Amino acid sequence: MSAILETEMLPGVSSPGVAAPSVSPTSLITLKINGVEKKLPLAPWTTLLDALREHMDLTGTKKGCDHGQCGACTVLVNGKRINSCLTLAVMQEGNEITTIEGLAKGEELHPLQEAFVEHDAFQCGYCTPGQICSAIGLMNEGKAQSRADIRELMSGNLCRCGAYSNIVDAIDQVMNERGKHA
Amino acid sequence: MNPFSYTRAYGLDTAVEEKVDGADFVAGGTNLIDLMKENVTHPQHLIDINHLPLQEIEETESGGIRMGALMRNADTAYHPLVEQRYPLLAQAILAGASPQLRNMATDGGNLMQRTRCYYFYDTATPCNKREPGSGCSAINGFNRIHAILGHSESCIATHPSDMCVALAALDATVHVKSKRGERSIPFLEFHRLPGDTPHLDNTLQADELITAIELPAKGFADHYTYVKIRDRQSYAFALVSVAAALELDGTTITDVRLALGGVAHKPWRDTQAETLLKGKQATRENFQQVAESILANAQGFGHNTFKIELAKRAIVRALLEATQNEHKS
Ligand SMILES: Cc1cc2nc3c(=O)[nH]c(=O)nc-3n(C[C@H](O)[C@H](O)[C@H](O)COP(=O)(O)OP(=O)(O)OC[C@H]3O[C@@H](n4cnc5c(N)ncnc54)[C@H](O)[C@@H]3O)c2cc1C
Numbered sequence: 001m002s003a004i005l006e007t008e009m010l011p012g013v014s015s016p017g018v019a020a021p022s023v024s025p026t027s028l029i030t031l032k033i034n035g036v037e038k039k040l041p042l043a044p045w046t047t048l049l050d051a052l053r054e055h056m057d058l059t060g061t062k063k064g065c066d067h068g069q070c071g072a073c074t075v076l077v078n079g080k081r082i083n084s085c086l087t088l089a090v091m092q093e094g095n096e097i098t099t100i101e102g103l104a105k106g107e108e109l110h111p112l113q114e115a116f117v118e119h120d121a122f123q124c125g126y127c128t129p130g131q132i133c134s135a136i137g138l139m140n141e142g143k144a145q146s147r148a149d150i151r152e153l154m155s156g157n158l159c160r161c162g163a164y165s166n167i168v169d170a171i172d173q174v175m176n177e178r179g180k181h182a
Numbered sequence: 183m184n185p186f187s188y189t190r191a192y193g194l195d196t197a198v199e200e201k202v203d204g205a206d207f208v209a210g211g212t213n214l215i216d217l218m219k220e221n222v223t224h225p226q227h228l229i230d231i232n233h234l235p236l237q238e239i240e241e242t243e244s245g246g247i248r249m250g251a252l253m254r255n256a257d258t259a260y261h262p263l264v265e266q267r268y269p270l271l272a273q274a275i276l277a278g279a280s281p282q283l284r285n286m287a288t289d290g291g292n293l294m295q296r297t298r299c300y301y302f303y304d305t306a307t308p309c310n311k312r313e314p315g316s317g318c319s320a321i322n323g324f325n326r327i328h329a330i331l332g333h334s335e336s337c338i339a340t341h342p343s344d345m346c347v348a349l350a351a352l353d354a355t356v357h358v359k360s361k362r363g364e365r366s367i368p369f370l371e372f373h374r375l376p377g378d379t380p381h382l383d384n385t386l387q388a389d390e391l392i393t394a395i396e397l398p399a400k401g402f403a404d405h406y407t408y409v410k411i412r413d414r415q416s417y418a419f420a421l422v423s424v425a426a427a428l429e430l431d432g433t434t435i436t437d438v439r440l441a442l443g444g445v446a447h448k449p450w451r452d453t454q455a456e457t458l459l460k461g462k463q464a465t466r467e468n469f470q471q472v473a474e475s476i477l478a479n480a481q482g483f484g485h486n487t488f489k490i491e492l493a494k495r496a497i498v499r500a501l502l503e504a505t506q507n508e509h510k511s
Pocket residue numbers: 067068069206207208209210211212213214215216231251252255277278279280283286287288289290291292293294295342343344345390391392393417418419420
């Protein structure tokens with residue numbers, strides 16, 4: 001399929017199927033990841049997930065399904081959890097993106113990371129970065145009042161190893177420590 | 183994904199100006215980017231509308247609310263005005279997708295989401311919706327998730343939204359804008375039945391942008407429920423869902439709204455069936471009668487025939503629950 005590769009489309013072009021000009025499809029995109037701004041030449045069709053993994057060496061964020069169905073790619077954008085496989089990197093310019101790599105302070109793990117270790121909240125670990133980022137989003141939202149709520153509000157993160165009950169234990173513990181629910 | 187160009191629109195006029203053939207709006211991206219990865223849709227240009235000033239809920243003069251099309255599904259469901267006055271809408275939204283997806287998905291995008299029919303997604307198979315005239319693979323294929331009402335020989339797909347079922351029950355209005363001007367579409371006229379043009383999901387024209395969704399004052403906050411039946415308890419599309427809302431005077435039904443999801447090409451609201459209940463007692467027998475009447479012309483295709491009985495039971499359950507439910511907040 002021929003495509004228009006300029007960054008601006010000419011107004012009034014009625015059949016964009018014609019004549020793809022040989023302009024470079026990439027443009028310089030500025031992303032702020034874990035507090036650091038980076039400028040990257042990226043094509044507009046690069047997802048945030050692929051930008052992280054393939055262009056920034058941030059492979060902590062995992063690709064499970066690439067279709068919004070598993071949650072392995074969960075990251076935080078301005079403190080809210082999203083699926084990085086279903087957004088384009090270019091759509092996230094100007095936002096604060098936090099990935100699993102941005103949670104520890106030096107050698108000191110984030111309390112949720114600690115709790116996941118303590119509770120054995122994983123087996124293979126593939127879903128874990130997404131689970132932890134999702135749990136931080138859940139705590140930021142402040143809607144979970146019970147273990148049942150945690151289960152429902154963590155349903156966007158699948159775990160093929162079935163570590164669910166330990167994942168809920170880990171999150172429940174950190175929420176209790178923070179006094180977020182009774 | 184196929185290559186495409188990208189621009190960001192900051193004003194409504196620029197957004198509609200740029201919406202020429204081959205260009206698509208991208209909002210949350212949760213449906214569009216998925217379909218682009220699957221090569222089901224391949225726009226040549228994307229207009230990012232995430233920065234448009236359509237991110238608020240305002241109260242209207244007539245006592246209702248107007249929700250900007252770029253409101254996120256999660257922010258809508260947790261908005262105090264929605265929680266207090268339209269809890270049916272909040273409940274339906276929170277029954278859909280996952281917290282991550284609801285943080286991304288917008289209200290406008292939710293209306294525009296396309297069917298989850300397997301063959302629509304599978305570009306190796308015929309599908310009239312994806313490729314008009316190629317045939318419908320579902321009618322004689324796997325059709326467990328397909329329609330039992332309002333379908334045609336051309337297409338038996340369902341509209342997958344939960345939010346839209348509540349919006350149909352609540353008599354929403356969709357506000358749209360194009361270079362030609364602005365207009366308002368009553369919710370029941372927004373989505374359409376497939377007929378012999380199943381490639382058209384709705385009545386929005388190609389050059390139009392959804393700007394807002396408006397709800398009238400009446401929110402049925404006292405007696406309502408959204409029942410969603412699916413293969414797993416969370417993070418799955420509805421097999422059948424029911425939005426039920428009642429206004430009661432003692433045990434007499436003074437007003438009622440009933441809309442079904444997962445059963446048709448659009449949220450299914452049968453206003454004639456609703457009138458059967460008005461002035462009647464809120465009893466299981468009366469609810470059963472209305473359920474029979476709504477499903478009277480239902481037709482399944484084998485794998486999905488179970489939905490007919492399931493829908494009847496879901497209607498009765500939803501109406502019983504709505505009768506008992508008192509709004510908590
Ligand atoms: C794994 C998964 C599970 C899901 N489960 C559910 C579920 O259980 N229940 C449910 O209801 N939904 C579910 N969804 C669907 C989800 O709700 C929709 O994908 C979402 O609402 C679409 O909104 P968006 O803003 O992301 O739209 P986009 O993907 O950005 O856009 C979708 C379409 O709408 C058009 N569009 C967007 N905004 C406008 C506008 N303002 N004016 C005109 N056109 C516009 C776009 O051009 C595009 O064609 C699920 C999705 C996934 C991926």
